[in-house]
Amino acid sequence: MNTVNTRPVVVRMPPSPTGHLHLGTARTALFNYLFAKKHQGEIVFRWEDTDKERSKTEHETEILEGLKWLGLDFEKESSLMVRQTESIDHHTEVLRKLWEAGKVFPCFTTPAELDVLREEAQQNKTGFVFWSPYREKDKATLETEMKSGRPFAWRLKVEQNQIISYIDEIRGETSVNSSTLGDFVVARSDGSVLYLLANVIDDHEQGITHVIRGEDHISNTPKQLLCWKALGVEPPIYAHIPLVLDAQKRKLSKRRVEPGVAVLVPDFQAQGFVPEAVLNGLAFLGWNPKITTDEIFSLPQLEEIFDLAGVNKAAAQYDFEKMRWYNQQWLQSYSETELTERFMDWTKTFDADNSILLEAHKSKLPAVLPVVAQKAKTFAEFYDELVYFLEAPKVDHEALVNEKMKISSALAKSVLEELASLLQDIDESDFTAETIKEKSIESIAKMELKNGQFLSPFRFALSGREKSAGPFEIAAIIGKEESLRRINAYH
């Protein structure tokens, strides 16, 4: 299955700057990047910007920046960065040579006529295959026809009834009969070359050895192989990676996904994912290292173990929950200071309102954030969990009462009084979660209470919540003075 190829590896990354940075695009970029790294190869980054209507520079920026955020710095890593529009003249030149060589021909069948034929094929329940009546006309006739100004399209003269087969690095051998292809269009009348051919010309020009792209291009491959043949050069190795599907098993698209589910790289940024996690999750969508069951890998580690053989054939359904899990794993792997730094950076751009408050409490964050990271999976969920560390909750006497736990208003009051003196007695320097816990247990025994009867009012007075981080941790983090202030607020 391995095609012997002694040339140094050259892959390419050819995005169209016509939209946002989609998960699928990012994954294709990742796989190309990893493959190149693994084989000490080169990367050609090519903007396929020939669609002038839809190509936008802001998309270019977003795509490049988004990839860079993920850790894939193509500006730095690419041996060549080009725009397809720069080679338009060259495309036209190649087309002219193909015409001279009799590989392509002008076809004067009009779009309207083609529509009729398509309709017919549809009704006869056969595939629409078009063999142009102009394919066998002699050159001189066609030349004069062209000069007449009649509109035409350039078509490749496809040999009939030929088996076109190739070995896909991921799927093995696949073959198609050229009879199902017909003479397909490769350029417009004005000589502007279409994707199918332009792509091949560029790949050739740039010495691409491996084309790693999405499965949605699989049916283009036989046609492109024919283009390579017309050019008279050896084609590269093709590898088609499986599609990413949504919950309905359709090609993943931002539009069809449930609200809150991130699909575009900017979505992940806004929700407070860390790039390592997104990249990690992306790598495992349709790929598996096989030699281990570990699933947490950094980019450098992936560079080591990545192998096209580990890429799956079947399309993979996208699971946002698992992405969130990857994020939590990464969040928990950071040191206090790193977590704080990353979180603060994130709030500055994505949560500016709270950023100011957080900045004011910055010194507390290293202690608070690791606790928060146990509960929240993304930065966007952090604030809600850490706000009570920073600001005193509202006093609410009634919420202290809990019939189920047998906490009466009077009991709550005495618990908080006990707590106040308990905390007061602990020395500032010894105000740790452990000590507070120790003393609390003594008080619980002394008052002959159940743990919950004591700790529930404790938790609520500090956090204003029934569910929160542990009261000992909160107290230790906010400190003696603030803890007492919150408890005494109930007097």
Next chain:
RNA sequence: GGCUCGUUCGUCUAGUGGUUAGGACGCCGGAUUUUCAUUCCGGUAACAGGAGUUCGAUUCUCCUACGAGCUACCA
């Protein structure tokens, strides 16, 4: 409709001509915890169907079913 590709727990996947078909997410239960979460332990659940090859097929072959992609003078 035509062409092409694909099919192992709900999801991502490992795996082999003979395995108790393994791991992860999710879910459920238990332990720890005052709670939620974390952590630890345990559980749930899969080889699409049929035929063939074979002593034996989840694994090899064929057929069917289902799914998806493509089907532009877009990329």
